[in-house]
Amino acid sequence: MKLRWYTVVIDCRDIHAQARWWAQVLDGEIVYEDDNEVAMIPGGLPEGYDVDAPIPAERWHREPPALVFVPVAEGKQVKNRLHIDLAAHVDDDRDAQIQRLLDLGATQVDAGQDPEQVTWTVLADPEGNEFCVLSSRDH
Template sequence: MIDVHYVTFDCARPYELATFWSRATGWEIHPETEVDDDEVLVSGAPNLLFIRVPEGKSVKNRVHLDVNGSGGTTRDQEVERLAGLGATVHEDRRRPDGSGWVVMLDPEGNEFCVCRADYEKQP
């Protein structure tokens, strides 16, 4: 059995991308972080680690995060909030019956999906 310690993102601008994900999740950036650090940690469950790499993103992510609202926010409210933070809608896979998800891109083009929270689903 293992514990997931970090989910790591290769990126060009670690501090900027960590700031987006910190605002998206409400989790804190490690307090000793400097703006020009090559590694930036966002403490959460799991921790998110952003590491500067020289090459850019060139293909679809093989691993991505699925997220949903909390505290009563809906999938659609979260899509709007995340877009306001700098994410973009990549594919809208919502269905007329309310099921489905929205594929979004973070500011460096990493895919993630916004799904409905369990409290949004009809019995």
């Protein structure tokens, strides 16, 4: 018996706006939406994929995790204890990707990192949830 990483749940005030923002960031696809949650698959779904069809057991563990946005009444108050790390491929322009995120509404955050000693940039989404853009990678 195995467990699968199924979702990362993000508390937010405007679940629809946050889900759409992250879908833009991660070229994702919204696969479920109601007033209590919005689910988004980063990278989107393969052509012909049926989100309502059962997934065979042999494929279950290879499915990507979703981001699920759920409503909370309060705004963010302290630094996240869990955050998402993003990375560009070495063939991509990391600085251009950071600028794209800023243009989409991200903000640069000082989480105590020393920019002279770290290889990542800390940003926050439109509701203030921190995430990092790591150095470019190829594995």
